[in-house]
Amino acid sequence: MIPDLPNLPKADIQPAQPAAVMSGAAAIQVGPTFSPLYQQIKSLITQSLQSGEWKPGELIPSEVELAVRFKVSQGTVRKAIDELSAENLVVRRQGKGTFVATHHEARSQFRFLRLKPDIGKQQYPINRFVEVKRIRAPGEIARLLDIKVGDSVVFIRRVQSFEGVPTILEDLWLPGAIFKGLTAELLNEYKGPMYALFETEFGTHMIRASEQLRALPADETAAELLKIDLGSPLLNVERVSYTYGDKPVEIRRGLYLTTQHHYQNELS
Amino acid sequence: MIPDLPNLPKADIQPAQPAAVMSGAAAIQVGPTFSPLYQQIKSLITQSLQSGEWKPGELIPSEVELAVRFKVSQGTVRKAIDELSAENLVVRRQGKGTFVATHHEARSQFRFLRLKPDIGKQQYPINRFVEVKRIRAPGEIARLLDIKVGDSVVFIRRVQSFEGVPTILEDLWLPGAIFKGLTAELLNEYKGPMYALFETEFGTHMIRASEQLRALPADETAAELLKIDLGSPLLNVERVSYTYGDKPVEIRRGLYLTTQHHYQNELS
DNA sequence: CAGTGGTCTAGACCACGCT
């Protein structure tokens, strides 16, 4: 008897379940391209993040609530959120809920800053903005930002110092269409990571970046601004940053002085 | 009736389940320190990997088999293996089973080699071993390898070339106790990644590494071996590699020529 | 105490690889 019992209730609702799985999929995504339910849920949640339905730092609906909304089991929602959490798009907090990831947080201050002091504790550098202007996108920048050559881009040049020592000279290019009101004043007023400012002021949340590193000799500009000899070896870091939907929204070209610092990387 | 049915069978076995969960934990790990069952399972599987019960490339028991062995549900084993898979300790293949990760595989050839050509496809470099000898561990090496100063270590110096261009000058230090029969002949006979050789010949599987990067001027040795000017900027990569149990088993100090190549890194 | 995420179980079916 008892060994059969677990199957009895199943026998009543089971026929609807494979149908529910498939029709659930069909209801969400019509067509021949099939993907697991939890991937579709994940994609729906990402869309809500992208659309700004839930903003950085905010609490998103609970797993049970989302399960009801999407008409799937809590386990399926859980798996979708698990992946989003692994990709740092959301942060889970036991007993409290799931929150949209934000760059305003002690924990994420150093998420995209891999330069660490050889000795002592990592701390956030002081910014000095050397130049902020709008220019027409050169070919290479336009290509990387996926915009048209000649489109407006914001160009920023800054020097970052650790304990008074100028250590990073960095040039940035941002699509003018997105970063409309970006001025030197705004940048100077702001403390902390630029990505936090971008998130709050321009609704653009960086979620991923790709970097290419090489060693280069200091040119005249770098030598002057970093107060080093012409030709000194510098770590050149070229970065493309992406927001939701793998859309590139920032180009950086940094020159790192690595006499007292190093770029830390974990391989696995 | 039916709404109650799901609870009835539970009512019979449920009292045993929390006990089973807890006693399962107790059976595996006695003491006050509690950790989730799947973490304990994960740790047990890792021990089997470390002990060599399942060797690199081999098939490990199926999820159901492990569930029976450890007296837990398949879902719990699955979660344990999911994490091991995420850490690249095992590789899952649908329809075939779960395999112990190995460095002998096209897919993992470049896992620890982040240097990519600026143009064209990544390919494996040609090795030239300049020096292979046994020395007494200097202080810094001993500290990093967690051995005693003066203990025997194998020192290797090699130059790696891409398409005939010498690009990487690398010094390695390995614990002599582990790498007993390592000779220049053995290294020269072997094609492909050194980690594959280490795995097969010395039973040491690298699972993780930590790197520190900086820009340095070429010294006389580097200038000569890489055929570049003295003082040319080189990318210096210092690596500590770890095997199971976070045991350090290799130190590398590489000088990368980055005129035609770059070090690729993804941030998230 | 209620609500949230975290763990664990049991059982079903699907997709894949091999024989």
Next chain:
DNA sequence: GCGTGGTCTAGACCACTGC
């Protein structure tokens, strides 16, 4: 056809948070 991992469900209880 069978065995594997992959997906999905339903339901239970635990651990943590805040009222």
